[in-house]
Amino acid sequence: MGVVETGKLPTGNRARAAFVAALEASDDRVERHYLEVKSGFDLNLKADRRKVVKFILGAAHRDPAKAARHFEGHAVMVLGLPLDDVRGVPKFEVMDLERDIVTFAGAHPPGWDIDLVPADDGRDFVLIIVDPPDGRILPVLQSSDLLVSGDVYIRVEGATRKVTGPELAAMVGRAHAPKHEPLLDVTVESLGPAQAIVIDSTELRELVEWHAKRLEEQVENTPTRSPFAALHASYMSDRRSPQEFLDEVEDWRDSALEVPSSGLHELAAMMTRPFALRIINNATTSLKEVRLDVTFDVPVTALDWEKQSNTINLFPDRPSGWGDDTYLTGISLRGMGPVVTPDAYNGSIRIASEGPAELVVEVRRLHAEQTVTTPDEDVVLVLFVDKPDSIPGKVTATWRLTAGEVNEVLRGSFDVDVARADWRDPLRSVISGITG
Incomplete structure (x- = not known):
């Protein structure tokens, strides 16, 4: 099983390629609240793009203190791990993904970015990187075959699902909590x-x-x-x-x-x-x-x-x-x-x-x-x-x-x-x- 380094966000071509290689040598046990991996993915399909939207919304609702311990607070979704010896995802238009994110998460969605790591035969591994939680509560704004308007998602250990009552209460409490002075001043x-x-x-x-x-x-x-x-x-x-x-x-x-x-x-x-x-x-x-x-x-x-x-x-x-x-x-x-x-x-x-x-x-x-x-x-x-x-x-x-x-x-x-x-x-x- 590959050793996947999660202490810092992989940046640069070599670091991202090494990160994906470690995931290929691993299995789905690496999935946590800060990491999701997918095989057989195609971002030309509406259903697959909306799975990305769901992950972005769920990752944005994590506890900031818990999130900060991995990937410098970010969450990462990796698409295109091998399935039946096929690596990477087909070529796609980023604007299609951007349009779906705005449709379901709003004009000011959680901060996100996309990186590509070359795979085989013109295909790429895709890294969806979500910014650290900023305290906002962002419900789904429109219904589809996968998402329901009004639902609030959260990324937990190995899954992205609808929040429970206690989780929603904790999110509201964090959103309204007074801002404290930072403990670190170095x-x-x-x-x-x-x-x-x-x-x-x-x-x-x-x-x-x-x-x-x-x-x-x-x-x-x-x-x-x-x-x-x-x-x-x-x-x-x-x-x-x-x-x-x-x-x-x-x-x-x-x-x-x-x-x-x-x-x-x-x-x-x-x-x-x-x-x-x-x-x-x-x-x-x-x-x-x-x-x-x-x-x-x-x-x-x-x-x-x-x-x-x-x-x-x-x-x-x-x-x-x-x-x-x-x-x-x-x-x-x-x-x-x-x-x-x-x-x-x-x-x-x-x-x-x-x-x-x-x-x-x-x-x-x-x-x-x-x-x-x-x-x-x-x-x-x-x-x-x-x-x-x-x-x-x-x-x-x-x-x-x-x-x-x-x-x-x-x-x-x-x-x-x-x-x-x-x-x-x-x-x-x-x-x-x-x-x-």
Whole structure:
């Protein structure tokens, strides 16, 4: 069963595609008050469009505090999951869906949006995204074969149905409740810049091809072993078969050519000034289990900061040479993650996604009127560019903050200054020394 991430709303093509893939690997048990999935759907049919209207109205009537815990308060309906090996829904006109929503939900319906994820044969998965509840009570305004004028719907665990009397009373109570002062009053500020690094991707791709060619030649040039060296060879020969080694080289070549800047990550992590955050609790109330999620408006890369060394290693993730991965050298620490210290989740920045950068800070307790500054040896932010003219003066970070036992979500943004460095000439010299 696929693991479906519901902590934040999937945004961007890659995130939405990964979200749909996880749903495909799952089953209908993933359906909750914030998520509905449908197979065999066709938005060219009136009946199917009105099922979408029903979901939008039902999602808008959920308890806001409960809704805020998933998808940042939104509800998501995913159409086109596989049925009889058919994925996606046929092409349709969005204006037909918009017209039905206005007809049955009014000229000011709940906020909603639509996203498409390519499927097969010109079909798409459709994501209907409904805004967080705003407290309004919205009955159906016109009857049809599926909807009845005057009915009020609510989205509950795994179903969208008419409200009960107690549920309607709770909705009315929330609509007329006095607005309370927010419990969350937190300011987030950036410390340290993001580093824009000017590179020449063409030269880096040429270096990738140079490394790949020489790795492949190692297999071609391996002499046939003497039968009298069989015992020695059983320990000293490469654990990979020649084809496995060549496949490993080809996989690395493809990924490195796609993102040539990946070969500079280790160097950038050592040569870039670390980034830090200041989190200020302005309220007179302490908060516990605080979580801060940060994303950026441009494709910034987040890297774990590293101490400087005297070694320059471009593309350190390339496969080890043929004959270097033997049974005698097979015991290593590769693949073992770093040891997590007890304070790693108490004010330190950790990387949720390297690129596009997503950062997470978790603080066990943020005392009243307290300021927490993250360590300045956690992460660096890097923006790799080929054209100096494309470097922005600032990048904008968007943040989302939650706290335990507080049914609110606080959002904000801050600007991060961008420093500049031109690595083209130094890299050209390093590459020349490598290829010699």
